[in-house]
Amino acid sequence: MTDALREQVRAFILENYLFTDDKSALGLDDSLLERGIVDSTGMLEIIFFIEEQLGVKVKDEEMIPDNLDGVNKIAAFVQSKRQAA
Amino acid sequence: MTTSLVHDFDACARQTPDAPALSWHGGVWTYAELRRAVGCAQGMLVRSGITPGSRVALFVRNSPQYVASYFGVMAAGCVAVPLNVQERATVLSRQIEHADCRVVIADPQHPEWGALSAAISNIVSLIVTVDLQPGSAGCDQFCSAMGEAQPELRDLATAAPAMMIYTSGTTARPKGVVLSNGNLVANARTIAAYLKIDRSDKVLCGLPFHFSYGSSVLNSNLIAGAQLLLEDNFAFPQQTLRRMQDERVTGFPGVPSTFALLLGRCQLSDFDLSHLRYITQAGGSMPRAQIEKLRQQLPHTQVFIMYGQTEATARLSYLDPTELERKLGSVGKPLAGVEIQVRAEGRVLPAGEVGEICARGPNVMLGYWRQPELSAQVLQEGWLHTGDLGHFDDEGFLYIDGRAVDMIKVGAFRVSPQEVEEVLATFPGVQEVAVAGIPDPVLGQAIKAVIVLREGVPADLMGVKAHCRQHLANYKVPKTVEFAAALPRTASGKVQRFKLAQLN
Numbered sequence: 367m368t369d370a371l372r373e374q375v376r377a378f379i380l381e382n383y384l385f386t387d388d389k390s391a392l393g394l395d396d397s398l399l400e401r402g403i404v405d406s407t408g409m410l411e412i413i414f415f416i417e418e419q420l421g422v423k424v425k426d427e428e429m430i431p432d433n434l435d436g437v438n439k440i441a442a443f444v445q446s447k448r449q450a451a
Numbered sequence: 452m453t454t455s456l457v458h459d460f461d462a463c464a465r466q467t468p469d470a471p472a473l474s475w476h477g478g479v480w481t482y483a484e485l486r487r488a489v490g491c492a493q494g495m496l497v498r499s500g501i502t503p504g505s506r507v508a509l510f511v512r513n514s515p516q517y518v519a520s521y522f523g524v525m526a527a528g529c530v531a532v533p534l535n536v537q538e539r540a541t542v543l544s545r546q547i548e549h550a551d552c553r554v555v556i557a558d559p560q561h562p563e564w565g566a567l568s569a570a571i572s573n574i575v576s577l578i579v580t581v582d583l584q585p586g587s588a589g590c591d592q593f594c595s596a597m598g599e600a601q602p603e604l605r606d607l608a609t610a611a612p613a614m615m616i617y618t619s620g621t622t623a624r625p626k627g628v629v630l631s632n633g634n635l636v637a638n639a640r641t642i643a644a645y646l647k648i649d650r651s652d653k654v655l656c657g658l659p660f661h662f663s664y665g666s667s668v669l670n671s672n673l674i675a676g677a678q679l680l681l682e683d684n685f686a687f688p689q690q691t692l693r694r695m696q697d698e699r700v701t702g703f704p705g706v707p708s709t710f711a712l713l714l715g716r717c718q719l720s721d722f723d724l725s726h727l728r729y730i731t732q733a734g735g736s737m738p739r740a741q742i743e744k745l746r747q748q749l750p751h752t753q754v755f756i757m758y759g760q761t762e763a764t765a766r767l768s769y770l771d772p773t774e775l776e777r778k779l780g781s782v783g784k785p786l787a788g789v790e791i792q793v794r795a796e797g798r799v800l801p802a803g804e805v806g807e808i809c810a811r812g813p814n815v816m817l818g819y820w821r822q823p824e825l826s827a828q829v830l831q832e833g834w835l836h837t838g839d840l841g842h843f844d845d846e847g848f849l850y851i852d853g854r855a856v857d858m859i860k861v862g863a864f865r866v867s868p869q870e871v872e873e874v875l876a877t878f879p880g881v882q883e884v885a886v887a888g889i890p891d892p893v894l895g896q897a898i899k900a901v902i903v904l905r906e907g908v909p910a911d912l913m914g915v916k917a918h919c920r921q922h923l924a925n926y927k928v929p930k931t932v933e934f935a936a937a938l939p940r941t942a943s944g945k946v947q948r949f950k951l952a953q954l955n
Binding site for chain 2: 385386402405407
């Protein structure tokens, strides 16, 4: 997985939910839900971000914590979808 | 005869001790286990010399441990003060101080606990921490932390305070809704009766217990012997629906945003929800299109549209599912034992005329904690003045026409614009600020702030939002922030909130 993709995901979450550009505020493996960074609607916005900004369609059955609940997980999911395309 | 939630729960648990009561994170607590844990929490308070009537704050998210603590506090004759676990430590410590809580039962793993425990160390006399583990092991651990002694369940006065829920207020006027044993049990019994909840029910609940809707779901199911399946959130709707399918869930309470999330990305018809007997919807009006979509996708499921407020414990009216199509848009008729009138200027209005909804019944609160003037404003001659506007039709069905007071409804949460304004006003360089609700497709309303900066101060959007996040629960952080030269005002100088939405 590319560092650029990972940082793009982290920057989106930092800017829209933590309102900072300090990378140390969000660890790559942090759970977005357990840390209270996003709620259910925030997760929906992250899915829109993945689809619209990263160009990857998220299928219903792919909406699971292993794909979406953390920067590394999102980046790995997007990467695998791009490779499969 | 004593009437209280705890007594009803206790009777139920004695009848079906082996039945599952709470399912959470793959583990189950039976009624017997929950009853034992309730007794242990009660015993801890009695042993610690906490006198009846004392307030006990609960800083524990939805979990079996929350339920055991909540019932245990009430069993000891104390007043349970469930705190909003999404709130920030500064707000929570103010509430604990305002409620004069002597005891706090808390989850030490909560991200906000470090700041909160430091802030309240000089305020409260006893802090009890509980580890949130699922299943029987979690029950054993809870009982051991509380001490195993379980005193007999004592008599509880029907009129005595049992619970206090903080609802949208401001720093200067915190609104702690005080509910009695009688309030809670009356509302729970009525709800259990009209939903026909019984021991065969399995209800999936993702609503927070620290608010009245979630609390009413908890109360009405656990006095009727049903099983509650606790769901942490609806971030992954597919998983929620699969759980409902696999567990053969029979009841599902939600707010409009819950259904927007579930219906937005999923086809309910892809899942076998044939056991789903009913859905309840409260917490604000749901768009008709969404109700119709639910009806289409779940034709066998009864849809109960309900209305109420925390000051009425939870529920005031519901629309019988058989009337849903004929009376779409209505919140139904008053609950058994509850009277509702629509009034204006002291006069009861006839059908068709819009006025303030007023209610009387055994579920109407005792008042706001230590706010006699505020209490006197909303409780007049036994009638609760809800602040909601509505009208009856000529068949006695109630319709909601809006709020008489400014209040933003974000999902199921009521947010006071003044509370958000108070926080924004403390950001450096802010001269004045106004906050209003704007339409949002999922949440119903989102928060918009318009800020006027002092001359020469640069606009710092991220800084403003970060400041809000530091001081407010996430759902209170404005989604949109705009900087303007001036606020829209009337000739007399009053800010026109409705015009804020139009500014750009």
